[in-house]
Amino acid sequence: MEAKRATVRDMRRRNRAVLLSRLYHDGPSSRQELTGVTGLSAASVSNLVGEMLEQGLVEEAGAVDSDGGRPRTLLRVRPGYAYVVGVDVGETRVRVELFDLAMTGLAKADHPIESARPAPETVVRHILAGLDAVTAAAGIAPDALLGVGVGVPGVVEQGASAVVHAQTLGWEGVPLEAMLRAGTGASLYFDNGAKTLGRAEMWFGAGRGARHVVVALVGSGVGAAVLTDGVSYRGVSSSASEWGHTTIVYGGRRCRCGAEGCLEAYVGAEAVLDRWRVARRGRVPGPDEESGIAALVAGAERSESAARVLEETAGYLGAGIANLINLFNPERIVLGGWAGLALGDVLLPRIREVAAAHALRHPYGQASIELCRLGPDAVSVGAATLPVAKLLADGGSR
């Protein structure tokens, strides 16, 4: 609807973006290949690539000899052209990680969070300290830092300046961008941690090559990221895909959000353990949720209560996934999160069955259901892809 006008300049930016994205995502190619793939003329490819070579954005990467002609020189994005930082604000620690453009980790700094409801100022201080630490450790000059992506557990309201609402941290309208801006000159990007993890899976994990993916994350909480053509679906205020708080059992268990029958109140780690506690009429083993879930999965063969709770969990999860399939008609559902991986490991076949029973035949037939490949640590990787995505979309202009 509100498309913007185009100028001759936009055209060049766009074409640079096309070339650069192709080089970035699909590895080294020759100019020759690029002409075929992008539809640009050989002359333009040469021209654009020459410019990017000169700027140090792209570098040569050997050559492949062809049968009898001039060998093609391969090109790739130069990993050292710029560096990015990904920040994962978790519930127990703040992780700050530095990457080059190829997403090779160069330095990492973890700051534990003591309080269950940390003050925003504390988190900001941790992030800034981590930023200094990793850039110093890797010897990165400030102007070589392309940007900093931050993944937070909660809703990020994208606007002139990002504002965060994170129930689990007790944050309500925290102007995180403004607070960080006061302490650093770097470009800042913010998104929900589940979505950044989804981005990481999309670029480097189970979502590679697919156009429509929904990443479903199950941990203590439950969330999802809907990714179409590499961009994540955001509603009007970027708080879309709150899968965990969709109603799946009308009038059912009360959820910590206050509503009844939320999916999270059935398949979130806390809820699963609570259901097990009721089923076995007693305490659940293990000091924390992670060991509890591990015990549950391990106990499936011996304990009838464990088996029943797992079966029910597969049911709710399968129905929840079927809802995603019916509503978003994705090509792939990627199940992750620490609890999602632990449960999915044993329940995936059963989840697929239930989802098949609850989803419409046609969309179900289009969708495959898989597990995440990257593990929960990929939140910072995904956060760091935010500035990279911007770079690619802008054709490499800083």
Place this chain on the structure above:
Amino acid sequence: MEAKRATVRDMRRRNRAVLLSRLYHDGPSSRQELTGVTGLSAASVSNLVGEMLEQGLVEEAGAVDSDGGRPRTLLRVRPGYAYVVGVDVGETRVRVELFDLAMTGLAKADHPIESARPAPETVVRHILAGLDAVTAAAGIAPDALLGVGVGVPGVVEQGASAVVHAQTLGWEGVPLEAMLRAGTGASLYFDNGAKTLGRAEMWFGAGRGARHVVVALVGSGVGAAVLTDGVSYRGVSSSASEWGHTTIVYGGRRCRCGAEGCLEAYVGAEAVLDRWRVARRGRVPGPDEESGIAALVAGAERSESAARVLEETAGYLGAGIANLINLFNPERIVLGGWAGLALGDVLLPRIREVAAAHALRHPYGQASIELCRLGPDAVSVGAATLPVAKLLADGGSR
């Protein structure tokens, strides 16, 4: 991700599209205004508009005098530049309607469908006959017909040639596009009827001016259309937003799709009446579903069973709408469909309450819930907007 290269030609097409869309959706403007709104230079606007005037795509529409300077001449899209046809394949009749570009209805032809499971050939014959009838009635030459949009009750698989899966008609993989193509040379467009109705609401009804809208339709069946920036969300095979078959009561009532606990099995007209039948332990008044729902709504004050069924319906519907809000974070939810309008008319305040209780506070605060403005006949209008949208997106090139 897979952005296409741009040429200097694309740029012009794009800029024409920007101007044309603006003129189409936001009414007459002067060249002057257009420069401001689109960001194009006055020179370009003049150039582009001149071209479109010459082609008859745009016409002058009077002038407004300014205080002391040359008056601006207003421009608008010329309604008679081309004509479009919208087809509504309903469960009881096929409607074919002819419009000019301004969506003024010029001729209409209805063909009743006798069988509950009509043969595709019959429907195709009706459509082709209707096409001949309306073009003949309005005296439209074949080459003035921009295209034909068809709305069908079911899933449209968009591909090289559209294929329709419509459970309610008993259609399974009907190659509707290929069948129609054999009988007409016009450009053809296909979409689900709920989505075309959503398009109509978006362009001319309750969705005007909003960027993210979800249109929720309740009739015998239940569906939704998700519209972002004027384009409807399609998944990988365009069968997205099957809202009616999302699970809302895990393990609940059996739905005609075979699964348990679908939203449609609670708030679809058939399901509502069935619940009423159980509640009052007896037959429901009226010869058909529409009068049944009308009786239910009318009986709310006298009959306790009716009041209870309505209250429950508001509950399920509110929770279903809350799910849409949580997942899509729209700016507006538009409730329609014949049953949706009848129920919404009395239940809207209650639906809003329930939705507020089930949705997360933040996304709920962003969304307003309203009723459709156009009524169920707008399916053909929405279908007819498909070729118009194409024309606008292509900047007016046929």
Place this chain on the structure above:
DNA sequence: GCACTTTCGTCACCCGCTGAAATAAGGGAT
């Protein structure tokens, strides 16, 4: 009728893509 204001059209200029031709960089045959 004249000065002033505002809108609209024209023109030279710059940018960027393209096709054709030229050049580079090999392999294989003589």
Place this chain on the structure above:
DNA sequence: ATCCCTTATTTCAGCGGGTGACGAAAGTGC
């Protein structure tokens, strides 16, 4: 070792298209 052939890349003139500057058009007010 040289020449010819093949294939990849670069160069160059040409064309399409947006822009700013300038001037013409079309009013109002005195």
